[in-house]
Amino acid sequence: MLALTLFTLFTHLACANAYVWPSPQLDALEALRFDLDSHPILQFIDPCDTFNFGPNGDTSISGRSNIADWIRTSYHDMATHNAAAGTGGMDASIRFPEELARDENVGTGFNNTLNILFPIVNRYVSIADALTLGTIIAIENCNGPQIAFRGGRIDAVSPNAPGVPEPQQDLSAHISAFARQGFSQKEMIGLIACGHSFGGVQHVPFPQIVPELDDPNNTQSVSHFDSTFVTFDNNVATEYISGRTKNPLVVGHNDTTNSDKRIFGSDGNVTMKAFATSPTLFASTCATLFTKMFNSVPKGVKLTDVIAPLPVKPDNVQLVLNNDTLRLTGEVRLWNAKEDPTRTVRLFYADHASTAYKHNVTLKSAGVTNGGRGITAAWYTFSPFVPINASKGIGRMRFVVDGKVEDQGGVGFVLRDDVVLSGTSCLTNSDTSNLAGRLDVAVRTGTNPTRIFLEHEVLTNFNPPRIVETDIPRPAKPSNATHAPYTIWSLNFTNNMDGFTSSTLGVEMGGVKSAILGKIELFGFPPCT
Ligand code: HEM
Ligand SMILES: *[C@@H]1O[C@H](CO)[C@@H](O)[C@H](O)[C@H]1NC(C)=O
Ligand SMILES: *[C@@H]1O[C@H](CO)[C@@H](O)[C@H](O)[C@H]1NC(C)=O
Ligand SMILES: *[C@@H]1O[C@H](CO)[C@@H](O)[C@H](O)[C@H]1NC(C)=O
Ligand SMILES: *[C@@H]1O[C@H](CO)[C@@H](O)[C@H](O)[C@H]1NC(C)=O
Ligand SMILES: *[C@@H]1O[C@H](CO)[C@@H](O)[C@H](O)[C@H]1NC(C)=O
Ligand SMILES: *[C@@H]1O[C@H](CO)[C@@H](O)[C@H](O)[C@H]1NC(C)=O
Ligand SMILES: *[C@@H]1O[C@H](CO)[C@@H](O)[C@H](O)[C@H]1NC(C)=O
Ligand SMILES: *[C@@H]1O[C@H](CO)[C@@H](O)[C@H](O)[C@H]1NC(C)=O
Ligand SMILES: *[C@@H]1O[C@H](CO)[C@@H](O)[C@H](O)[C@H]1NC(C)=O
Numbered sequence: 001m002l003a004l005t006l007f008t009l010f011t012h013l014a015c016a017n018a019y020v021w022p023s024p025q026l027d028a029l030e031a032l033r034f035d036l037d038s039h040p041i042l043q044f045i046d047p048c049d050t051f052n053f054g055p056n057g058d059t060s061i062s063g064r065s066n067i068a069d070w071i072r073t074s075y076h077d078m079a080t081h082n083a084a085a086g087t088g089g090m091d092a093s094i095r096f097p098e099e100l101a102r103d104e105n106v107g108t109g110f111n112n113t114l115n116i117l118f119p120i121v122n123r124y125v126s127i128a129d130a131l132t133l134g135t136i137i138a139i140e141n142c143n144g145p146q147i148a149f150r151g152g153r154i155d156a157v158s159p160n161a162p163g164v165p166e167p168q169q170d171l172s173a174h175i176s177a178f179a180r181q182g183f184s185q186k187e188m189i190g191l192i193a194c195g196h197s198f199g200g201v202q203h204v205p206f207p208q209i210v211p212e213l214d215d216p217n218n219t220q221s222v223s224h225f226d227s228t229f230v231t232f233d234n235n236v237a238t239e240y241i242s243g244r245t246k247n248p249l250v251v252g253h254n255d256t257t258n259s260d261k262r263i264f265g266s267d268g269n270v271t272m273k274a275f276a277t278s279p280t281l282f283a284s285t286c287a288t289l290f291t292k293m294f295n296s297v298p299k300g301v302k303l304t305d306v307i308a309p310l311p312v313k314p315d316n317v318q319l320v321l322n323n324d325t326l327r328l329t330g331e332v333r334l335w336n337a338k339e340d341p342t343r344t345v346r347l348f349y350a351d352h353a354s355t356a357y358k359h360n361v362t363l364k365s366a367g368v369t370n371g372g373r374g375i376t377a378a379w380y381t382f383s384p385f386v387p388i389n390a391s392k393g394i395g396r397m398r399f400v401v402d403g404k405v406e407d408q409g410g411v412g413f414v415l416r417d418d419v420v421l422s423g424t425s426c427l428t429n430s431d432t433s434n435l436a437g438r439l440d441v442a443v444r445t446g447t448n449p450t451r452i453f454l455e456h457e458v459l460t461n462f463n464p465p466r467i468v469e470t471d472i473p474r475p476a477k478p479s480n481a482t483h484a485p486y487t488i489w490s491l492n493f494t495n496n497m498d499g500f501t502s503s504t505l506g507v508e509m510g511g512v513k514s515a516i517l518g519k520i521e522l523f524g525f526p527p528c529t
Pocket of ligand 2: 097100107108111
């Protein structure tokens with residue numbers, strides 16, 4: 001009895017950080033954090049010396065790296081933080097032309113970073129979260145320490161007050177700027193050393209600090225902070241302490257702009273000596289300080305818990321009504337699992353109004369993907385689909401992996417079958433520049449939504465996405481679905497649905513709006529007959 005109680009307790013503790021699927025925002029953040037195969041960011045930092053100006057930009061120039069730009073962009077975004085007032089911080093205010101035009105933000109690295117990161121921004125991933133995520137993945141992939149990621153940053157709607165330190169300022173100005181940001185003098189030394197493990201000073205924005213170099217391998221004339229400027233390590237400290245450093249903010253010809261020299265020496269070199277002696281101390285200190293930097297947000301912003309990988313995570317899940325059958329498509333990811341032909345993964349599901357997992361199917365292996373740091377994830381697909389009796393419906397599912405039940409601590413993986421896409425949706429014009437047709441949504445008998453609508457994301461570079469809703473009209477005389485307890489709501493569309501060929505379904509019930517899992521892709525509809 002005691003053993004059983006302890007076992008239950010530990011099982012719950014082990015799950016303490018994981019959230020319960022589905023959660024649109026956490027699912028999106030978790031995927032961007034851990035699903036690294038064909039990740040939209042990885043191509044820009046792997047290998048670590050990758051530099052391309054913008055997503056399709058010039059790759060022939062050298063001396064710079066995307067990773068250095070991202071770390072500097074993150075710091076400059078955070079550096080407007082006023083910890084006492086609770087203003088500024090990691091809020092993507094760096095994107096505003098007014099901030100970019102300030103002397104404290106000289107250089108093209110900020111625009112470059114924002115352009116590259118934009119593809120991962122969506123309604124669940126703010127620009128500030130995307131910047132944070134990209135920077136964390138970059139640091140981790142380029143030999144840096146693991147950094148705990150929390151999401152939920154909110155993008156500023158206007159520029160923040162200035163406040164990024166500049167190299168010609170004196171030590172007391174730097175100490176007070178970091179104090180305002182919430183960092184002690186010792187933390188200031190640490191955070192700058194951590195940041196200046198990457199990159200360097202470019203001639204073009206800082207001609208008074210560094211010279212033009214005649215080096216075909218460094219066309220941007222960047223004087224680097226240490227000899228290993230695209231990877232994380234403590235060379236910034238060892239080279240400084242040994243007197244070999246070429247850091248242009250330590251040994252620059254004009255002492256006025258030698259800010260790293262003043263700052264690193266400001267505690268008699270105690271902190272830098274400790275970093276030079278211990279790579280592990282340097283790495284763990286940087287993990288702490290980078291985390292603090294990323295989590296310095298305006299007051300009122302509530303960050304999520306640390307995003308941990310879900311041990312078992314359904315993905316791309318969708319229900320579509322076809323005659324008397326609900327077709328369940330999707331896949332499930334087993335975290336930290338290798339390819340194993342002997343593994344059996346079964347999906348069990350319960351009827352709409354039941355918690356008894358009466359039905360089961362065996363899932364097919366769909367290979368493994370990279371989760372980072374040597375971890376792989378094994379995928380199992382519902383392909384082509386799991387057929388569900390539409391009269392009985394589906395309430396929740398769970399998985400059994402080699403006999404072990406995976407049900408999120410008993411709650412199961414809850415699905416909603418009350419509002420689903422209907423397979424009767426069709427195209428009257430399949431010309432991809434001018435799709436027209438009818439979108440049908442099936443509403444389960446006994447449910448009565450206030451509204452059903454499509455949600456389209458409008459993405460514009462340098463701005464958070466805007467959501468446009470298109471209502472699907474409530475039918476005056478509801479028509480019944482064939483052979484299933486559903487009525488059909490329809491929307492006739494023309495002209496590629498005004499350009500919104502890909503969207504999601506939303507429903508409002510009892511004053512609460514929620515998103516229905518699965519994308520609606522007009523291109524996939526069959527011809528109307
Ligand atoms: C007193 C504080 C600081 C001063 C005066 C300072 C100054 C500078 C200057 C002048 C540059 C050259 C930028 C360019 O040429 O584009 C630079 C680059 C950089 N800084 Fe700082 N910095 C400070 C703190 C930090 C902090 C706290 C971080 C990160 C945690 C950081 C990260 C970087 C990175 C990664 C680069 C390289 C950018 C690249 O190579 O594209 N800096 N810094
Ligand atoms: C950054 O991009 C904005 C918007 O595209 C542009 O107005 C600005 O000139 C760019 N700044 C730099 C320094 O490239
Ligand atoms: C440039 O890099 C290449 C390849 O790493 C090297 O062979 C060459 O010597 C370098 N050139 C200069 C001028 O440093
Ligand atoms: C050193 O830098 C400061 C700040 O940029 C500048 O005012 C000063 O003229 C420079 N001194 C020399 C000798 O170049
Ligand atoms: C810190 O160390 C550097 C390199 O050894 C040295 O040049 C400098 O004088 C030291 N600064 C202080 C304040 O001890
Ligand atoms: C649905 O049922 C009709 C007959 O009632 C049949 O013609 C049609 O092929 C069925 N559709 C599917 C997708 O099974
Ligand atoms: C799984 O479903 C099959 C029928 O499809 C049934 O025979 C079998 O007993 C079920 N297995 C379990 C463990 O419920
Ligand atoms: C679906 O479920 C209903 C209600 O339980 C039942 O009457 C019907 O026979 C089932 N259909 C099939 C194809 O099993
Ligand atoms: C739809 O089905 C319900 C109950 O099955 C029935 O009462 C109603 O008349 C049907 N409506 C139409 C338009 O067929
Ligand atoms: C959609 O178009 C069809 C045929 O043109 C028409 O009969 C139907 O009433 C339209 N439906 C809606 C909801 O507008």
